Amino acid sequence: MRAVIRIICIALLLCLVLPAWIPGAEVFAQDRTETTTSKYCIDCHGNKGTVKKFADGSFVLAYIDSHAFNKSVHGTLDCTACHQEFSTGSHPERSFRSKSQYQIMASRRCRDCHSDTAISSRSIHVALLRKEKAGEAIICMNCHSAHMMSRAGAGTVAISEEKNCMGCHSREGMKNFINGEMISTRVDAAEILASPHKDIGCSDCHSGFSAGDHPKNRFGSKREYRHASAEICRRCHYDKYSKMAEGIHYKMLSVGRLDAPTCVDCHGIHAVSSPERNRLSIVKKCAECHRAVYTAYAQSVHGGALLNENNRDVAICTDCHSSHSMQATSSNDFHDEIPDKCSNCHSNQVVMGKYGLSTDVVKTYLSDFHGMTLSLYRKETWRHYGPPPAMAVCTDCHGTHDIARVSGSDMRQMKSKLLKRCSSCHPGASENFPDAWLSHYRPSFTVAPMVFITEQFYRIMLPITIVGILFLVLLDIWRYCKNR
Amino acid sequence: MEYSDQSNTDEQIRRFGIYRIIEHLALIALFVVLSVTGLPQKFYYLGISQSVIVILGGIDNLRLFHHLAGVLFAVLVIQHIIANFIGVAFLRWEPAMLVTLKDAQDAFQNVRYYLGLDDRPAQCGRYTYKEKCIYWLIIIGGFQMIISGLVLWFPVTATQYLPGMFIPVSKMVHTSEAMLIFLLVVTWHIYDSVLSPDVFPLNKSIFTGNIGRKQMKRLHPLEMEEKSEAVTAALSGPPGHEMAEDYERMGT
Numbered sequence: 001m002r003a004v005i006r007i008i009c010i011a012l013l014l015c016l017v018l019p020a021w022i023p024g025a026e027v028f029a030q031d032r033t034e035t036t037t038s039k040y041c042i043d044c045h046g047n048k049g050t051v052k053k054f055a056d057g058s059f060v061l062a063y064i065d066s067h068a069f070n071k072s073v074h075g076t077l078d079c080t081a082c083h084q085e086f087s088t089g090s091h092p093e094r095s096f097r098s099k100s101q102y103q104i105m106a107s108r109r110c111r112d113c114h115s116d117t118a119i120s121s122r123s124i125h126v127a128l129l130r131k132e133k134a135g136e137a138i139i140c141m142n143c144h145s146a147h148m149m150s151r152a153g154a155g156t157v158a159i160s161e162e163k164n165c166m167g168c169h170s171r172e173g174m175k176n177f178i179n180g181e182m183i184s185t186r187v188d189a190a191e192i193l194a195s196p197h198k199d200i201g202c203s204d205c206h207s208g209f210s211a212g213d214h215p216k217n218r219f220g221s222k223r224e225y226r227h228a229s230a231e232i233c234r235r236c237h238y239d240k241y242s243k244m245a246e247g248i249h250y251k252m253l254s255v256g257r258l259d260a261p262t263c264v265d266c267h268g269i270h271a272v273s274s275p276e277r278n279r280l281s282i283v284k285k286c287a288e289c290h291r292a293v294y295t296a297y298a299q300s301v302h303g304g305a306l307l308n309e310n311n312r313d314v315a316i317c318t319d320c321h322s323s324h325s326m327q328a329t330s331s332n333d334f335h336d337e338i339p340d341k342c343s344n345c346h347s348n349q350v351v352m353g354k355y356g357l358s359t360d361v362v363k364t365y366l367s368d369f370h371g372m373t374l375s376l377y378r379k380e381t382w383r384h385y386g387p388p389p390a391m392a393v394c395t396d397c398h399g400t401h402d403i404a405r406v407s408g409s410d411m412r413q414m415k416s417k418l419l420k421r422c423s424s425c426h427p428g429a430s431e432n433f434p435d436a437w438l439s440h441y442r443p444s445f446t447v448a449p450m451v452f453i454t455e456q457f458y459r460i461m462l463p464i465t466i467v468g469i470l471f472l473v474l475l476d477i478w479r480y481c482k483n484r
Numbered sequence: 485m486e487y488s489d490q491s492n493t494d495e496q497i498r499r500f501g502i503y504r505i506i507e508h509l510a511l512i513a514l515f516v517v518l519s520v521t522g523l524p525q526k527f528y529y530l531g532i533s534q535s536v537i538v539i540l541g542g543i544d545n546l547r548l549f550h551h552l553a554g555v556l557f558a559v560l561v562i563q564h565i566i567a568n569f570i571g572v573a574f575l576r577w578e579p580a581m582l583v584t585l586k587d588a589q590d591a592f593q594n595v596r597y598y599l600g601l602d603d604r605p606a607q608c609g610r611y612t613y614k615e616k617c618i619y620w621l622i623i624i625g626g627f628q629m630i631i632s633g634l635v636l637w638f639p640v641t642a643t644q645y646l647p648g649m650f651i652p653v654s655k656m657v658h659t660s661e662a663m664l665i666f667l668l669v670v671t672w673h674i675y676d677s678v679l680s681p682d683v684f685p686l687n688k689s690i691f692t693g694n695i696g697r698k699q700m701k702r703l704h705p706l707e708m709e710e711k712s713e714a715v716t717a718a719l720s721g722p723p724g725h726e727m728a729e730d731y732e733r734m735g736t
Binding site: 369372373375376377379380388426427428429430432433434435436437438443448450451454455458461462465466469470472473475476477478479480482 | 525528529534537538542543544595597598599600639640643644646647648649650651652653655656657660661663664667668671672675680681682
């Protein structure tokens with residue numbers, strides 16, 4: 001008999017210990033903890049569609065996924081451990097003004113177990129506790145979820161990263177900098193969803209941050225923070241970043257000029273969009289710093305068409321200055337590349353055809369003294385005698401940002417300025433001098449008849465003479481052969 | 485210089501003096517320099533032009549060489565004109581390079597000969613119509629080149645006296661006339677003096693100053709006839725340099 005009792009005791013002991021060793025035992029063990037009370041609650045709250053409504057019309061889902069709950073860190077607890085007012089015999093009817101009021105009340109229950117001291121080990125909690133002291137309530141389930149909370153730092157989160165971050169960052173908050181500046185920490189999720197970054201997670205950019213980690217980064221100023229953000233962009237957009245590193249803005253930054261623009265200044269922070277979609281916005285962005293240039297540009301033939309007609313064909317800042325590797329405009333290289341920049345559009349027959357403009361402007365420039373010399377200078381990779389002298393390029397006659405239409409009164413105005421412009425390189429030029437330039441026209445009877453007649457004379461005479469002479473030479477050889 | 489023995493066909497006759505030899509050598513050198521530095525400027529977009537420009541140290545250097553050669557060419561042409569005016573006026577030089585009606589007749593006859601309508605080629609004097617043609621092309625074209633070149637070199641000064649339009653006109657004249665001269669020289673003159681079966685492999689007379697009797701008779705039969713009297717006269721007198729001096733006096 002004693003032996004039978006012993007066997008029964010051992011069997012009972014094994015029944016208690018074994019489940020801890022076999023796979024799935026944890027679930028099994030947790031399932032065992034589902035008390036009668038819990039089962040009772042789940043009878044109703046296990047139905048999808050169960051909601052709790054609030055006075056302001058908001059609601060929370062009262063549906064509980066018992067399986068998920070059992071797997072959560074609180075799976076061993078009975079419903080009444082948190083919902084203390086409720087039991088199998090009591091289900092008090094409570095009303096709340098709003099969902100947030102309800103969540104604030106519910107969060108207080110969390111704090112019964114998770115003391116301030118305990119949660120202070122996480123920096124994000126420290127920040128929240130500080131806010132709480134300032135009068136702002138903490139809602140635990142914004143980050144941790146109500147019933148599917150996982151163990152902090154366990155490597156998994158019961159809710160998505162976005163939900164986790166947006167729990168706090170969807171609300172207004174401020175980030176302080178050492179110099180006293182502040183920026184809002186609020187993130188508009190809709191902006192991200194409308195951006196090309198909609199498919200990447202918060203921590204893809206904000207590396208180091210996760211559901212479990214929220215490192216506290218301190219920056220001297222808002223500008224320092226902005227420039228640090230550019231480093232984030234570099235991780236994926238290295239090509240653009242390296243181009244930017246060649247540009248004038250990066251050079252400014254490298255000598256400590258924090259007012260130099262960086263990625264987010266032009267592209268936006270979360271509302272990133274392809275700049276090509278809105279060329280006007282690019283101009284406006286540049287105008288934020290380059291106000292005087294913008295004023296001149298706005299009155300030019302290009303700026304006028306962009307601002308008044310939203311014309312997408314006209315040149316904007318980045319077409320000439322490039323978007324990332326913009327050079328100092330005082331550099332020789334920049335000056336010498338201007339004909340290329342203008343010819344991008346002005347030698348494009350499709351674009352120019354729309355406005356009745358000739359694409360000859362580029363060809364006539366390149367075949368004339370200045371264009372030809374410049375193109376040859378640019379091929380000289382080495383020189384024995386210093387940098388080449390500056391050759392007149394498009395902007396030297398037409399202006400830079402204030403480029404005017406070359407017809408009507410604007411044309412006359414331009415011509416009147418031409419002598420002055422010529423004289424800057426050709427001192428002592430007389431009034432006749434600018435007429436040497438045929439204003440991009442090809443010679444014809446109406447434009448430059450003298451040049452046209454000379455050209456036609458040689459065009460006809462030269463081949464006739466050469467062919468005639470070759471004919472005589474061939475006849476001479478033929479006669480010689482015949483005579484032999 | 486001794487060419488009294490007419491059976492000796494290799495006998496050399498003095499045809500050009502040292503002045504003409506140097507003039508021609510200088511002209512060749514300048515023609516080459518001006519062509520090498522000028523053509524790449526006209527056809528600047530070609531790869532070979534750009535290679536030449538790079539080899540010569542860039543477009544600025546190329547233009548410097550072109551300008552220097554142009555100045556020397558102008559000096560050569562102008563001294564030639566002055567020297568010949570003086571020579572013809574005061575030193576009994578014969579103006580043999582002047583174009584006459586006979587040159588047109590010679591050209592016409594040669595065409596007939598080529599076509600088989602005449603059985604003998606044109607009988608030319610000291611200079612054939614071909615040589616005169618090239619000569620006047622260089623002289624007249626040379627002046628065009630010098631003037632248009634100066635306008636292009638000094639456009640600011642030029643437009644103080646001339647309308648601005650003269651600059652593109654000068655450019656057109658300079659480049660087109662250069663092409664004309666260049667092509668005529670490399671086709672006609674090179675054929676006539678180097679490749680032609682009459683003179684192949686080279687008519688050396690302008691380099692050595694001498695011409696073979698046989699070649700002289702073939703290329704310049706009238707001059708040969710004209711001078712045979714002088715030869716006879718020279719033979720009757722003491723042998724010496726009269727013939728050579730006579731030719732040298734003839735200048736062009």
